[in-house]
Amino acid sequence: MEMRRQITGFSNPTVKALRQLRDKKHRKREGKFLAEGLRLLTDARECGHIPEVLVLATTRDPHPLLAELEAEVAAAGGEIIETAPDILSKITGKDNPQAVAGVFAEFDTSLASLDRSAADIWLVGQAVRDPGNLGTMLRTGDAIGAGGLILIDDCADPFSVEAVRASMGAVFTQTIAQASWDEFHPWLRSGAGQLVAASLRDAQPYRSAPYTAPCFVMVGNESRGLPEDYELACDLRVTMPMKGRADSLNAAVAAAVLGYEVLAGL
């Protein structure tokens, strides 16, 4: 199609601008983020998210879904760029780049816009620092039918390339909210909601614990876990077996094991 713009140089300013979206400061200033891969972009499209910029590798194979995507981007007035795979690799920071990437506007992540009645389960991450863990929590949330992921305090950026990649498209299907504890806690108590966390304090076994919807399943920071007062603010504290030397699970794993148990128990 004639509307595709060809970019051949690494030093092209558009390449530089796209590359900078790997950097949080630039993402926040621009209000945009990058997502790669036809599957992910198709998920996005089916959830109503059309990229503002579509970047195609010259080496891509033709695909009907890609043609549909390109047509929709063009129809929405978006920009379509065609470039060499090594330039696409430089943009996404991935050695073996996908054949397509898109630039999306970041979503509204205010707690006020979250409708808690939209789902029975919500995941809550407190100071989760690893973008891969955040993305994996989004992916798990999608699988268990959660409404979304609420990020409390100083979490990694859910719109980082790493988080988007690990989410496997769930960044587009899950509602994402960001808030401090001092915003989240009063919001939670302003309506129905059971706050649940894994804990060693006055806790009951996680299997067959009395989960109720909407259930907010909270996991804490990778190194420090949850602050004590956050745990004490929970309606339900549960323990998972720890048969070995370790006293904790990976944050995304804990969210998943607990999330699947809540799904079975509701």
Next chain:
Amino acid sequence: MEMRRQITGFSNPTVKALRQLRDKKHRKREGKFLAEGLRLLTDARECGHIPEVLVLATTRDPHPLLAELEAEVAAAGGEIIETAPDILSKITGKDNPQAVAGVFAEFDTSLASLDRSAADIWLVGQAVRDPGNLGTMLRTGDAIGAGGLILIDDCADPFSVEAVRASMGAVFTQTIAQASWDEFHPWLRSGAGQLVAASLRDAQPYRSAPYTAPCFVMVGNESRGLPEDYELACDLRVTMPMKGRADSLNAAVAAAVLGYEVLAGL
């Protein structure tokens, strides 16, 4: 102590040799791997693994466990090196290095040396490519009381810095075996063992499925899942709810959700 060797230069050959342990080729040639952090090295020590080389940051705080570790390394004839934190950072590839790192001899990972009667649960990863996922599976294995992790076909290296880090010490507590499917499958059938995988083929719900010990919980490659013939070779295929758009979980998450269910069901 006078036996500590001071290293002050980035170009020191010992620094170079230690740094090269981040590279798989060098690890395999040397038969050694790196692990960082006092907690991890203490776990190792309590499991009977003393580092051959102990690297201490000059900026470390004194700690009784560190003193004990240092004494044991010295008693075992190991080498003790003291160096600046930025050199330690260069060795481990981590921006904020731990105050201590150790070099360990790699373990025997032959299937023949694995005693299946030592535990009721074993995790099996097939072509798991992400070292973080491997390390997380080791960590989960420790938590559910698994005997260890069996790596089938072309997996990431469990002795990579990333896998060791993600294992949170479980690399020292879990037995690790590496084998091809053509080695693993006859070995499995040469004794008691139920092979279980998540699957969409002729599968039953994962909750309350008839798990029996020793139960081998297998997950497949991050992109492709398990080959069809591997799934068909399973004694039990189970499904986990997938309420959203995604049709799979992160490999380490799938292993954990299934592993915890097996633990509850045995």
